[in-house]
Amino acid sequence: MAEATANGLGQHTLHGAQAHDAAATGTAPAEVHQEHPIKLYLVVWVWLFILSACSYLVDYVGLQGYLRWSLILIFMMLKAGLIVAVFMHMAWERLALTYAIILPPILVLVFVAMMVFESDYTLLTRTVFFGTEP
Amino acid sequence: MADTTLTHIGQTQPRPAGLRGVAADWSSDQRAFKNVSWGKAMMWIFLLSDTFVFGCFLLSYMTARMSTRVPWPNPSEVFALHIGGSNIPLILIAIMTFVLISSSGTMAMAVNFGYRHDRRKTAILMLLTAALGATFVGMQAFEWTKLITEGVRPWGNPWGAAQFGSSFFMITGFHGTHVTFGVIFLIIVARKVWRGDYDTGRPGFFTSRRGRYEHVEIMGLYWHFVDLVWVFIFAFFYLW
Numbered sequence: 001m002a003e004a005t006a007n008g009l010g011q012h013t014l015h016g017a018q019a020h021d022a023a024a025t026g027t028a029p030a031e032v033h034q035e036h037p038i039k040l041y042l043v044v045w046v047w048l049f050i051l052s053a054c055s056y057l058v059d060y061v062g063l064q065g066y067l068r069w070s071l072i073l074i075f076m077m078l079k080a081g082l083i084v085a086v087f088m089h090m091a092w093e094r095l096a097l098t099y100a101i102i103l104p105p106i107l108v109l110v111f112v113a114m115m116v117f118e119s120d121y122t123l124l125t126r127t128v129f130f131g132t133e134p
Numbered sequence: 135m136a137d138t139t140l141t142h143i144g145q146t147q148p149r150p151a152g153l154r155g156v157a158a159d160w161s162s163d164q165r166a167f168k169n170v171s172w173g174k175a176m177m178w179i180f181l182l183s184d185t186f187v188f189g190c191f192l193l194s195y196m197t198a199r200m201s202t203r204v205p206w207p208n209p210s211e212v213f214a215l216h217i218g219g220s221n222i223p224l225i226l227i228a229i230m231t232f233v234l235i236s237s238s239g240t241m242a243m244a245v246n247f248g249y250r251h252d253r254r255k256t257a258i259l260m261l262l263t264a265a266l267g268a269t270f271v272g273m274q275a276f277e278w279t280k281l282i283t284e285g286v287r288p289w290g291n292p293w294g295a296a297q298f299g300s301s302f303f304m305i306t307g308f309h310g311t312h313v314t315f316g317v318i319f320l321i322i323v324a325r326k327v328w329r330g331d332y333d334t335g336r337p338g339f340f341t342s343r344r345g346r347y348e349h350v351e352i353m354g355l356y357w358h359f360v361d362l363v364w365v366f367i368f369a370f371f372y373l374w
Binding site for chain 1: 149152155156159160166167168169170175178179181182185186189193196197200201202203210223224228231232235236238239241242243246249250351354355358359361362365366368369372373374
């Protein structure tokens with residue numbers, strides 16, 4: 001393997017390693033793909049802090065009902081999206097991989113729907129047989 | 135051998151746009167993930183299966199909570215801490231969230247410096263990530279101790295539905311285990327970076343194969359996933 005020969009020759013410097021990467025693949029230096037400015041990560045980091053603070057405030061302020069649940073879900077999805085897209089580099093991956101990874105978890109929603117019906121039924125039978133008082 | 139391919143070959147293989155391109159990549163007699171190395175693809179597939187594991191945990195928690203006639207304990211009060219004469223709701227959980235997000239941030243920067251072959255900064259940032267992860271586990275141990283002394287058990291608790299305890303220990307226990315293993319692997323990879331294994335091509339002690347700086351990114355994928363799971367646990371278990 002090309003890697004073995006290159007290393008066998010003692011090209012251990014940083015520059016040597018990069019040159020060897022390029023030589024092994026016959027293309028431009030390897031790091032083109034995932035090299036983003038540090039600033040991008042800092043911005044995402046700050047946004048994650050803001051969104052976390054917002055979802056904590058939902059509880060702190062004591063919102064209830066549908067407003068509470070929808071806000072929790074919105075902040076959760078935004079955070080998850082930022083982590084997957086930027087931190088995990090999914091935004092720059094090839095579409096074939098992105099779909100293979102992102103689509104299956106969405107199908108879990110079918111499972112969720114099934115279990116919602118199931119729990120409603122369980123609650124109904126419990127209420128019927130044991131009464132409303134715990 | 136096939137393992138010489140290549141997340142970062144820097145060339146994008148041509149493909150039709152949109153869904154047509156996905157179909158073309160998945161067609162027969164070829165690799166589906168063209169420019170993705172096997173290491174990264176396998177980590178993603180492992181994370182996908184792990185998603186289902188945690189998905190099932192959260193689903194069983196949802197089912198238990200929706201189907202019980204007994205009121206669910208209010209997490210806002212259960213996880214409140216008594217600081218400075220007043221109860222602050224969920225404060226420890228909020229701090230844990232910020233700690234884990236910070237560790238994700240340092241990990242992302244470690245990956246970035248890894249691709250620049252900056253050994254020193256990469257290793258330091260990874261060790262910082264591991265330290266934040268260990269802090270998280272420590273706070274979780276504190277949380278568990280507090281709840282157990284207050285009488286929470288998998289089969290019951292003083293405030294309401296018995297399933298609260300079992301869901302709590304199951305979900306946070308598995309997540310904490312993931313964080314712990316992440317910390318261990320972070321330290322191992324950080325040591326390899328520090329020693330220059332990925333520059334010299336020193337064989338791994340277990341696989342006897344030469345590592346690449348891509349390992350830092352694969353390690354990062356796992357760590358960000360742990361953070362990702364916590365986002366969902368925080369929303370569904372603690373805030374709901």
